[in-house]
Amino acid sequence: MGYIIYSIDKKQNYFPVPVILVLIGIVLSFIPYFSGITISKETIFMIFLPALLFTSAYQFPLKPLRTNKWVIGSLGTGGLLLTMALLGLSIYFVGNLFISLSLVGAFLVASILTPTDPVSVVNILKKSSSDERIADIVEGESLINDGTSIVLFTVFLEMYLNSSKFSIGGFISEFLFVSIGGVALGAVFGWLMSKLVHFTHHKEYQIMLSIIVAYGSFYIGEGIGVSGVLSTVTAGLMLSFEFGKNIKEAHFRSALNGFWGIIEPSLLAVLFLMIGIQSANYLIFNGWLLAVLIFIASLVVRYIVLLTTFKGVPKWRKQFSVNDATLITWTGIKGTMSVALLMGLESATDNGSSMIISLTFAAIMLSLIIQSIGVYPLTQKLSK
16 A cells, blocks of 8 residues: 555655545554554554664765754754653643643643644755755754653653653653663764674675664663663764774665665554544544643644744854745644654553544644644745
């Protein structure tokens, strides 16, 4: 199915491939054979995420990363924290007009909705806009905020399950330990791979080594209590840095691109189909008005944070316009990471959280479908 869609939808402007796959998955969920297919947090985290994160990280070009490092770093860390805080408060005050929702529960939902997944729109941005800087920032931000968001989610999930109050001191200490530990572990893995790759000239073994780094850094990170996501991303970025510094074998990068270039779209096709199938279990409920309000709030809050960030830093005030903030806001699509975190919430809680799960899943689907479809028309309109 993924092969057919990727082949037919060549331009992928108005209907990006992931959106089509999700919609097909929803349709397939009504067929008894497919309705029994489920996707869990473990499936996404242990099978899909390490490969997808590693590929995105090592293929991310270093030049735009160096050029936009402060913007990307700010949006992926402090910007995400501020977005989560404002969105959590918005969900708390608006949500309690419809359902009973604790402040920790609202922050938990916000932590699920803050990571961005631009996989369906980066190519559209690069093709439809003359300024590739926006696409680079959106893609780079996604690499960083995936790790930040999972740390936030882990902290708030523990508070939610234990019915404990929010503690700023405990939150900061846990956040720093998990984040810094994940980055340090990933740096070690990336550095080791850049050295070990010279011990063999067989591309098969070099590719095998990259698999070990992608999954090993993730599994070990999760096993010792630090961020496996940040570990894998850092390992990939470290490898990308070493490509231009120490690694001389041109055939190694070519072989690596050939392997992961096939693995990535294949995994994405399966994953988005499964997300569509799984979402059908949650989208029939009576809270759609609140889900729409949460979706709108996520856009408004992100826009406010971006505009405040760009206008608050004198150097960025001239570099980024209101149109840039609008486009980066709209391309902050919820996707793979948000679904993975939501599945983590589902597996850790009982049926008492079913409304929260349905609301969050509906907000994710609205973001994935509406924002993905709207990227190309919005880019064209703003460019004029």
